[in-house]
Amino acid sequence: MPRTPAPQNAIFAQLAARHLLAQGCTPAAVFAGTGLGRGLLNQEEPTAPFAAISGVFGRAAELTGDPLFGFHLGCGTDLRSAGLLGYIACSSPTAGCFLRNTARYAGVMSDVWDLGTSRLASHGEISWACKTVSGQQAHQYTEFLAAVFFTALRKATETGIEPQEAGFTHLRSSGADEMAAYFGCPVTFGAPAGCFVFKPEDLELPLASADRILLRLLRAYGDQLLQGQGQRRGSSGLAAQVEDAVSARLSSGSATLGNVAADLGMSPRTLSRKLAQAGTSYFTILEELRKALAVRYLRESGLALAEIAFLLGYSGLSSFSEAFRRWTGQSPGHFRSR
Structure with missing residues (x-):
């Protein structure tokens, strides 16, 4: 029997659906073809398979006629609406710690992403890859996540931080210039891996939202959650x-x-x-x-x-x-x- 896809945190799918409803779309139109229904709207801690979550974002782009729907929504979304992961990232002391903590605790929201920081100290690079669906299938959701995390980092540093380059594995025929203007760097589509590459000195930038005591408490809770999911990294963590x-x-x-x-x-x-x-x-x-x-x-x-x-x-x-x-x-x- 095929394995049932594991449920993922669907708070952002709920946010996107509510955004569409506020624009006058009906629930039937919003969830058509996604495998989800209006029940998602009332869940306090919404969960759904990853394909369904990314499907909501793809459906939203169709309904709005906006090929950059995910990116646009991400630019205006507070990362802390994601809950624990958002607060851990924003409580970090520096930009580099923000990125490392994002990679380490991404599993509290979803286990479908591989985030890499092995080249962060040496090259300023954080990379990501989706383990369940192709980049093209999830491109609206991927662009949303990139925008929401980058926007939070820029706001927290209060400096207008800009990467040196950004990459996405999916292809895009339009909208690349707008994304490049927002990120402040060249953006490559069809790249070998999704990534942001930052300047060396920018990783040391302090965050205005840093809170060491809160961060310590949140990371302890995050470690407990990851341990319960069988994902804790143990001593390497x-x-x-x-x-x-x-x-x-x-x-x-x-x-x-x-x-x-x-x-x-x-x-x-x-x-x-x-x-x-x-x-x-x-x-x-x-x-x-x-x-x-x-x-x-x-x-x-x-x-x-x-x-x-x-x-x-x-x-x-x-x-x-x-x-x-x-x-x-x-x-x-x-x-x-x-």
Whole structure:
């Protein structure tokens, strides 16, 4: 027997349906061909198969005659309406942590997305891919999600943050220029993977909505939910949390073991023990993050060496230069001039 598709959080499908009803569409027209009905409108915590959710967005584009329906709706939607995931992202201390937390806790809303941050520190890239349907089938919903998360990040940084590039796996015959103008960067359709690529220095931007205490509580709850779903990442999740906490404190020079442990709600001894069980250590994570960021800053930014040393939390240029020689066998200046 074919497996029944797992239900996903359908709050955004509910939002799109209500938007259409406010425009004068009938429930019958809104849900035609989606497999859903007006019952979705009254659910306090709506759920539906992913194909049905993306189908609502495709149907909305047809009814409104707007080929950019998902994108337009996303630009005007508050990410916090998504619930836990939205509040976790917006409570993060920096733009980079916003993106990492989005990737880590996306599973509390849906298990159909693969979000990648392995190239975030080194290249500023966050990527995504849908595991259940083709990009073309879900393109309205994909564009909605990209717009709603980007809009929240831009609002939280209060800087008009712009990526260097954006990519979508689906094809689009019109509307590309409008999306590029909004994101502030070239947008590629038919790309190998969906992605945003940000400037090195922009990942360090603080968020006006940051709240460390709230974030700690929300992440603990998010971890419980993921564990219940069999999705928790275990020890690698702790290492990523440490990396986030270190990243948030680097430029202030306060990224000590004690401070980071306190940010995560545990003692330095407990944190060290848990990281050792995971086969790593606080200082290994600190060094690897500093090295990745240093290489990226030197290759992709025009920041002065003293500025890079400051962003990485070093007391002076000489300390940074000594560390960089230990990592690469070269001085920062020589590495940049290659």
